[in-house]
Amino acid sequence: MTTGRRERKKAQTRKSLAEAAVRLFAEHGYDGVTVARIAEEADVSIATLFAHVPDGKDALIFDDGDERHVWLADAVRERPPGQSVLEALRRCLAERGPFAGDLPPEQRRKRDLIVGTPALREYSRRLWIAAEGPLAEAIAAATGREPADMTVRALARYVLEIPELAGAEPDPRAALDAVFDLLESGWNERA
Amino acid sequence: MTTGRRERKKAQTRKSLAEAAVRLFAEHGYDGVTVARIAEEADVSIATLFAHVPDGKDALIFDDGDERHVWLADAVRERPPGQSVLEALRRCLAERGPFAGDLPPEQRRKRDLIVGTPALREYSRRLWIAAEGPLAEAIAAATGREPADMTVRALARYVLEIPELAGAEPDPRAALDAVFDLLESGWNERA
């Protein structure tokens, strides 16, 4: 499928751009680096940079943007029998994104960069939110509802907001559990 | 407080900019209008335009951005005795934002413009989200919890997401109720 030299070089260039961007952003800050500098570092022209990353500067470091679209929907579809939709989503999220415990320093640096840069946090959120449709479909299929059901769409959206909402907490895992408990049981007023 | 000629002129200029922007955006589309054109229409220089609207082109049509920060928090604080926090929020939201029923054509046009323009929808969302802190404080105060409690923050965030989530639905009011029911009772799996 993706076995031509062409495809290989393309992927390689995209990776070089992402690596150059992460390195330079980490060193000089997002606003301290121009796309021209990144293009130079990756040894391509500015036009080529934009050909590879049409979404622009924000998107440079996200070499994997598409994958997330399927993680959560797949987690719902392939959950073990008897496991609830929410439980499957909770487990899937706990391993990915900002919640993974010990990361190689490489990825840790990148995660901190995203969390500490509004523009990148924002773009990261957009990537998550883009999965709303597929996730809503999976949830609907799993629970015998319509994908357009507002309750289904709201649940999908709320789950997808969790990384941005809980990702910057002191204890992300605990925050993750707290939010899932809220979604599972609803808001219990007590005052 | 705000009774000098200076203040009056300032507010007037800000309003002229907002009106010019709404008119031109509605006529030529967001991308079909340059800030230079808007400045010209409002008879100010580009530099002055940015002095009045530091957040840039997105923010031009939102002459009232600050007010929303207090609506919802106030609704929680001033709710009638015995009314739940969620009920107060539901009622407040139902009257504001995209959920208001019959609007003067003026405001209806503006609402449609926002809903139909990604950049404006996005900025509108940012305005809502900016109220998360105050709203979380109000909720915490009303229910005897900490404002930093993840459950409180999550509820505040989720309520604030509702306009963007449900605002574009065919029947926004019904969608609003569906989402509030989800927040109130939690996700009831049934398959």
Next chain:
DNA sequence: TATGAAATCAGAATCATTCTAGTTTTCCGC
């Protein structure tokens, strides 16, 4: 009315992004 703060301006400068038009590379059927 004098004065300092705030508002205004024109124009240059930066930067992301897009466009143009021409060059090079890779692929693929022959």
Next chain:
DNA sequence: GCGGAAAACTAGAATGATTCTGATTTCATA
């Protein structure tokens, strides 16, 4: 292995938002 089409690449110009600079004007007020 060869010829051309498709895809990728490039330099450089153009556009548009945003910021900066360095005056100039207006306002509030002592």
